[in-house]
Amino acid sequence: MRASHVKRAFRYRFYPTDAQAAELSRTFGCVRKVYNLALAARTQAWARQVRVNYNQTSAMLTGWKKTGELAYLNDVSSVPLQQTLRHLQVAFTNFFGKRAGYPRFKSRKKSRRSAEYTTSAFRFRDGELTLAKMAEPLDIVWSRPLPEGAALSTVSVSQDAAGRGYVSLLCEDPSVQPLPATGAAIGIDAGLDHLPTLSTGRRSPIHKLTTRLVRENQTIVIEDLAVRNMVKNASLARAISDAAWSQLRSVLEYKAQWYGREVIAVDRWFPSSRLCSACGSLQQKMPLHVRTCTCECGTTHDRDVNAAKNILAVGLTASVCGAGVRPQRKTPGGQSAMKQKPLQREP
Template sequence: MAANHVKRAFKYRFYPSDAQAAELSRTFGCVRKVYNLALAARTEAWARQVRVNYNATSAMLTAWKKTEELAFLNDVSSVPLQQTLRHLQSAFANFFGKRARYPRFKSRKKSRKSAEYTTSGFRFRDGQLTLAKMAEPLDIVWSRPLPEGAEPSTVTVSQDAAGRWFVSMLCEDPAVKPLPSTDAAVGVDVGLDHLLTLSTGEKIANPRHERRDRTRLAKAQRKLSRKARGDGANRAKARRKVARIHARIADRRRDVLHKLTTRLVREN
């Protein structure tokens, strides 16, 4: 019997064509709409002390698609719409299990733009990924290879606030092996002057670029606040600049923390 391999997400940037970007933006909007409709239906039922499950919301989705008002839901792949209902089911399971707050509605401006596809919603062949409803494969920047012979089980497409597009593929990775055990242990204290202080006496400084990035962010935020609310194009441009700086800070911080936590786990 084959050993159970660990599943890992491999995330890449990609550059959609205008048609693909329009299709994905439509899909994100439909995913958000279906999630909010199902949450409203479940909340209304909850007020009547009736529990609605995934199967019930799936039946509702079929009915919504037949109405004139929501016929546009038929224009996108049904797979991400079903997946968002599954995510809502998980959110309610976590709420009932007292592991999370009551699910919240997704807003157009603040919620993450994403859509999840299972195997029936994409084709992965010869190193090319083609999503449902699309004629051409995605133009992906393969910054690192997938494991040999890997077949993605789910694919998540997202767009961040800075307008960058990402695709994340969940694959089995036979290369992931347990680390050798060690008797070493270390205490970690999070500080203000330093990022971390270890019980060994080692002090890990905040990244050098942190202060520079923060200064740049403050300057961009001041410029944005000076833009008049009615000045649509310039305000949107300034908002994108703030989002790009935020994204760079988050990327750099994630990279530093990932390298640091990997080191601490390997050594202790």
């Protein structure tokens, strides 16, 4: 039985010829057009309380190509057009699963110019990549080598606002293997005005942090913060962006999947900062400007280290019984600081 390998994306700069640039420009435009047409059709159906799936939009695409107005869709490879319909399906799946907002239309000026090709629409031989509808291979700057014997599954081509071309190659990487199991676990507090704080007492920069966390710990407990909603608050937007919490979480999740680790998300309303990690008593208030505090039990805490310890403890406890936590809206004095709710386990 063949070992299962991790898929990784390798991104490179490339320099298209005039003919390739023209072909890509047509493809980017067609991808955007098909996405918007399908989104409009699904939105109209949604208004009638009817759901439209990928297969139905694929049939619509066949019909659009037969009209005089949209006949130009036949001039580019059909694969990127089918792929954008698949991406739209994923967007709706996330919307219905309450993991994302309603899909938005693509703008000619603001949206990312990109196209995705699967194996039937590209050829990769002897280190040269040729896309469908192109006579010559792309002039790619191989800034780092692909894994030995890499078999590409998808190729994504994009262009940034400055007109620079990039190609992202998705392939299996045999060098990434699950790590030996370890009993270590760690909790992470999301700092809004500084870098993340660990339950071990360290504030750590993002660079290489995720790799170290995954290598050293079997279980990583984080807060399930609604970063997108919080960024709407102008006073917090810059701090959250600087802390790069959403990026940290995303990288942790896919590296944990690579190496056989577990990421547990604790409910965002758990009072990690207001709960004493020593005695369990709950403070009524803990303003953001308060960085250290002394509990009634006599323990003095660094706010963020205390929060990270609580996040770790409740994540591990909830992991045992398969439930997460939410705070009770009660005052201190012996009453429970939490109640059970379904725990979120990240893939």
